[in-house]
Amino acid sequence: MSTDDFDVTAVTLKATTYGVISFLVLFNLVVLAFIFSVSFMPPSEFFGAPHIIPQNPTLEAWTSGFQELRDNLVNSFLIGLGTTIVALAISIPGAYAFARKEFYGKRAGFYAIISAMMFPYILLVIPIMDLWNDLGLYNTIPGMIIAYQVFVTPFAIWILRDFFAKLPTDIEEAAQVYGCTQFTAFLRVILPLATPGIVAVGFLAFLTGWNDFLFANLLTTGTGPVPAVPVLYGTIGGGSGERVYWGKLMAETLIIGTPPTILYLVARNYLENAFTV
């Protein structure tokens, strides 16, 4: 054991380990701290020498940011929630069938769904724009909720099938012996046991609805229910041409970024299980 103390590789390895971790952690924390502090600076402080502590802290950026985004945040929330509900409603039964039923065409059906994960979604935007225009779904919240199912359901089936498949084989029959029907056995025995997978999928679905830019920007116009993310794009990337007040913009990034981060912290234990390949 005593040779361990003089093992040069072990020491370098340890140093590298802590070096890598501190670097990555500090990198993220410094960025975050900077954005946070900048969001309290009045517009005039953005000129001149850079500094991290605001000299005349003000809440102006936060209040005007909230005001500007209020309706959009509500839209984002409705879209995220709707995406989650629809995704769970259609992928739980599907994943259950793929995991626990034997039927003709099972493999083919499963791969048809999973391969959708490998599809570059940007290719769908144009035809869906056109289709939504014809169906009256363009520029509506339900239109976006339905469109996001393309992103979410393949991933959801992939994760949930694993969870359902891991449960003991005879568990439904055991429940039926105790007087459950096939359906109540599913509802009262299988579903509760698959909660971790369902939480993980629900989180990913909400994240998709809340975070997405592509569909959010292309399936809405200024007149409809615009979610929060495209508003940020409109301020700089879209190039409205007016001078950007960075303090307000940074407050807005924090406002939009906080809900998914909190949800992640709540759901993280479930997520790490879900990602075991």
Next chain:
Amino acid sequence: MSTQNRFDLEDWASSYRDTLSENWFAYLLILPVLAFLVLLMWLPFAQGFYMSFNDWPFGGDPTWVGLENYLFLFGWEPFFTSLRATLVFSLTTVLQLGVALVAALAVREIRRGKSFITGVFLISYTVPPLVTGTIWAYLLQPDLGPLFGYLSQWGLLEETIYWGSDGAASLGVILFVTTWTFWPFMFLIISASLESIPEELYESARMYGAGRVQTFLRVTLPQLKSAILVALSIRIIWNMTKISQVLQLTNGGPGYDTSILAVLLYRFAYGQGRMGVAYAVGVILLIMTIGFVFVFIREFERTSEGPQ
């Protein structure tokens, strides 16, 4: 002969009915998700593919033009700029894998504070990409942004760099921001799979006197193979279609220097309303991604089976 035939047909029909009646419940369960994917993915894709052979203004009627959209692209200088940008940009997947692998191996070594550390790592991934794009657009802003501000204040830089007007520098910025944003996804998958490697494997490696490098190459890496394969395939495709940060940081410019194919598609569709050309770009992008994934999977299979 004819009775024989009818017999077969009846046989076939009844077995068909049997399959259906035995499995109707299972079919009912998968019907919604299949219907969604057919209606939302395969049909729109088929329509779009057809439209790439048409002149198709947004909201207007298409006119058949054959291969003209494709011919236009291949005779158009910026298209090759865009192709080159796409190839450079695809490096982000490799960078993401590198950071994720190193981080996952490092986190495995430590005992305390794991949950805090992974929590901090994941921030850049949970926040909307456009939000992180906006944050970096500010941090790297040449005149008012803090990064160049500090660098010139500390005398490390003579004067600020206007990277937005330099194609190579813009591409570098985009590579950096994309990598920073998306590596945690690979980290999640790799570290989940790292945790599930049985400890006995390491013990027996130690018993046979394997060194650290050997243990890594012979135990860790093969066990991670499928996780890396899945993570890389997904990320290759997803990275190629991420446009929000590119649009926010450079808008595809200067010129077309940072217009990766997905951004080019967006510019044709949204900026000019030329849906047919935009979809032709999309078809080329699809072929390229399939090519990437195919080559990569083949190489991966070959190298991981070779030395054993």
